[in-house]
Amino acid sequence: MHAFYDPTRTYEENLAEGPFGLPSDTAPSLPSTAELWGHPVAAPFGIPAGPLVGSAACEAAFRLGFDVNVYKTVRTRRHAAHPFPNTLAVHLEGDLTSSTPMPLLADDAWDRGRSISNSFGVPSSDPDVWQADMARAVAAAGEGQLLVGSFQGTTGSGDGSVDAYVADHVLAARLVAETGARAMEMNLSCPNEGTSSLLCFDPDLVTRVAAAVKDEIGDTPLVLKLAYFADDEALERLVAQTDRIVDGYAAINTLPARLVDAAGAQALPGEGREVSGVCGAAIRWAGLEMIERLSALRSRRGSDVTLVGVGGVLTVDDYSALREAGADAVMTATGAMLDPMLGHKVRAAAAR
Numbered sequence: 307m308h309a310f311y312d313p314t315r316t317y318e319e320n321l322a323e324g325p326f327g328l329p330s331d332t333a334p335s336l337p338s339t340a341e342l343w344g345h346p347v348a349a350p351f352g353i354p355a356g357p358l359v360g361s362a363a364c365e366a367a368f369r370l371g372f373d374v375n376v377y378k379t380v381r382t383r384r385h386a387a388h389p390f391p392n393t394l395a396v397h398l399e400g401d402l403t404s405s406t407p408m409p410l411l412a413d414d415a416w417d418r419g420r421s422i423s424n425s426f427g428v429p430s431s432d433p434d435v436w437q438a439d440m441a442r443a444v445a446a447a448g449e450g451q452l453l454v455g456s457f458q459g460t461t462g463s464g465d466g467s468v469d470a471y472v473a474d475h476v477l478a479a480r481l482v483a484e485t486g487a488r489a490m491e492m493n494l495s496c497p498n499e500g501t502s503s504l505l506c507f508d509p510d511l512v513t514r515v516a517a518a519v520k521d522e523i524g525d526t527p528l529v530l531k532l533a534y535f536a537d538d539e540a541l542e543r544l545v546a547q548t549d550r551i552v553d554g555y556a557a558i559n560t561l562p563a564r565l566v567d568a569a570g571a572q573a574l575p576g577e578g579r580e581v582s583g584v585c586g587a588a589i590r591w592a593g594l595e596m597i598e599r600l601s602a603l604r605s606r607r608g609s610d611v612t613l614v615g616v617g618g619v620l621t622v623d624d625y626s627a628l629r630e631a632g633a634d635a636v637m638t639a640t641g642a643m644l645d646p647m648l649g650h651k652v653r654a655a656a657a658r
């Protein structure tokens with residue numbers, strides 16, 4: 307329970323001392339069963355940006371047979387985490403949709419939770435700290451394994467202009483490239499401070515940022531991490547503008563919900579946290595639907611972008627469903643936190 311990221315401890319404790327209580331197993335090596343951006347992988351399965359806050363957690367993920375893992379999103383300068391707690395068990399039977407009655411109960415009853423909250427504010431160390439650590443995570447990938455570096459830009463960088471915001475993404479990408487990461491993910495799907503909406507819903511700005519970043523990193527694969535798009539036309543427009551620039555899309559991040567404790571008070575402390583992101587079983591439908599739509603767009607447009615399916619993958623069957631829907635790779639954050647042996651299980655299925 308709580309593998310890779312322990313929600314009962316602070317982000318800083320997880321970063322400095324984690325991971326806690328993981329099995330000591332080492333997954334046997336496996337011939338590669340797939341290829342991602344030209345790199346053979348034992349199984350196209352791993353942990354997305356989030357639970358792996360540092361190289362020790364990445365190393366443990368690789369050891370346990372998660373083969374494609376993302377180092378938690380970094381920035382070009384230090385950024386503090388939202389106050390503790392950041393993850394709570396969210397109690398909801400069935401799917402979280404736009405018609406789910408709000409609010410939802412969120413607490414620390416982990417034994418009953420298959421969905422969780424995720425409210426960190428994308429904390430980061432300074433690059434001189436995370437670059438060395440990310441380089442260690444890159445080196446921890448064995449044969450048939452791949453470390454992906456995730457980054458995002460920070461609003462208000464430099465003189466606060468849009469140009470400076472674009473330049474901050476480019477700098478972040480350059481700093482990640484310097485670690486030796488062989489693939490990168492640009493997070494467009496977490497609320498950034500000072501913005502009410504997500505960057506992925508601004509196709510013109512995404513296009514500008516993606517082109518500038520690709521200019522900087524050259525052939526290194528660049529994946530865009532997307533939120534759930536309710537609007538089909540908006541998704542189509544984003545893809546039409548970017549699928550000749552970038553190398554893939556990862557979807558989804560979390561779905562928003564209003565979370566309260568048993569007394570009906572705001573569950574996560576602090577301003578702007580009435581609504582927070584929910585991940586796990588309750589959002590599985592949305593991850594699957596996004597991959598189905600992205601896969602249909604890929605076929606229609608004759609593009610060869612790589613699709614990474616994320617959201618509510620708790621079992622091998624959930625992995626298979628996303629693969630059948632068109633995902634080239636699948637990742638799970640909540641699933642890995644609940645079951646550290648899921649990498650083993652998916653590998654066994656992939657080898658059959």
Ligand SMILES: Cc1cc2nc3c(=O)[nH]c(=O)nc-3n(C[C@H](O)[C@H](O)[C@H](O)COP(=O)(O)O)c2cc1C
Nearest residue numbers: 354355356379493558559585586617618638639640
């Ligand atoms: C503890 C935690 C931290 C996360 N931090 C990030 C992050 O820094 N960047 C990001 O793009 N997504 C982040 N996420 C979102 C996950 O990458 C993923 O998109 C989301 O949790 C849905 O997948 P799941 O249902 O398997 O948890 C985080 C998720 C969790 C659980």
